Amino acid sequence: MTAREPGLVSRGAAAFALRRPGAILAAAILGVIAIAAFAAPLIAPHDPFDLASFDILDAELPPVWQADGDPRFLLGTDAQGRDLFSAILYGARISLLIGILAVIIQAAIGISLGLLAGYFGGRTDSIVTRLADIQLALSTLMMAIVAMALVRAGLGGEALSQFAVPLLVVVIGLAEWPIFARTARSAVLVEATKDYVRAARAVGDSDWTILRRHILPNSLSPLIIVATTQVAGAIMAEAALSFLGLGMPVTKPSLGTLIRSGYDLIFAGSWWVTVLPGLVLIAVLISINVLGDGLRDWLDPRRNG
Template sequence: MSRHIDNFKQSYLWYAFKRDKVAIASMIVLCILVFTAVFAPLIATYNPYDPINTDVMNSEIPPLWMEGGDSAFLMGTDAQGRDLFSTMVYGMRISLLIGVGAVVLQSVIGITIGLISGYFGGKLDSFFMRMADVQLSFSYLMVAIFFTAILQAAVGVGRFGEIAIPFLILVIGFSQWPQYARTVRASVLAEKKKEYVEAARVTGFGAGRIMWGHIFPNTLSPILVLSTIQVANAVMSEAALSFLGLGMPISRPSLGSLINSGFEYIFSGAWWITIFPGVLLVVLILSINLLGDFLRDVLNPKLYKG
């Protein structure tokens, strides 16, 4: 293990990282945000899901430093009287959970399909790639609106809230797999011609072992870059869906639904309900994207631009 750490310290990645101020700053910001999200129950001052902590009388209290601010609510409260800071922290947790979950799903589907179509080629390849084309020709919003409408009608809006997280992961995951499949397929096509693949065949390995054990590790660097960009995309997709009222319900808000819920009050003066979650979303996405750009530049300057 210590050998791996030593190796990492000598790697070009670490060398480039130490010299890139933007990358260091985004890494620090991202680490703080992820830490906050993971340990939300310890950091948030209230549990926003617990009705005991909500009092309609406390609604729309401005942030602490403004006139009428309450020392109990650092960033004020939302329209339902929940502490905005705690709700944001919990909301970011949901946003990140959906983002990462969707990317895991995308990558599992996309990498498997990409490996298979790149390695076997022929009809299988044509079939999967045409499927990817068809998939990409639908906007994910359209697909999501379609399925959300059906699902909400089927299980009722109340119950929809309970299954919203896995549902959003599925919708975003399924709509974006072609990105992975195409990237992986392109790398596999290049790797498959190299002699080590032939050597592996000569050694008597089966197709599965060659694909996963030998070709897949060689396609990891584009996958890594794509994954960072896709996490940001997925978080954004989720925010967009929630903003349209198709995502997380207001009782368990993500950043997107928080922005949406505050939108009605923005002209009545309660701007903080929309602005704070909005800024948090921007900072989160920006730090992920900047890190993704850094990785892309280091690992392969010729790669796909997100």
């Protein structure tokens, strides 16, 4: 890398920011939500996990800007008297954590198998491709149902509640790795035919060295884009599973469980219990997708014109 290249990268990023203000806004919104979520123990005025702190007399209080709102509860309360603002902060933290960790598992499995399939080809490619096809035939919902049933039967309902987060991370991670595998395989098929790979072979580099030091770094752009969209998909999968009662328990709220817990209250007039967590979930998903589109435009020179 020459001395001028960092400056060129900085100017390119600044020019991209001017052309894609939506991506910058999405990154800012996502950053604010993420910081608030992971700083929930410092920001939240109440602890939504402390059942002893709930008062049923505070149940279904509206947000503070409505006539019957209570200044103690900025966004109102749910049917248990739990502060909704605090629950959303902690719930967003759980949803983001599950999404990020699940994508790490997806990337670790998918990229490794995709690199092997694309580089070595032949039987290795056929095996990985068939495994990906089989995995894609098994939906995340189906795997979650099986996993939850096995854990409940083997360890009981209490263990299911205790291990809900790692269980969801593993289920969503194992269910979606073929997306990374196919992307990595396609990238390797392109990169493996280029001159720098032939030069590396000519100087005696091993296959593993070529994959690790040459092909993988040059294949990162599409994989980064896939990772952003997969985080959104993993968060949505967790929310859907929790809404169906297959995800996080009510005692450990995620955005999905908060939406589910307030669904029946909409018809009773307590719209905020479902609508406000739903708006946060929508804001997170839209921000990630817009940011992913912006990264695609920036990292793909054919679109970054």
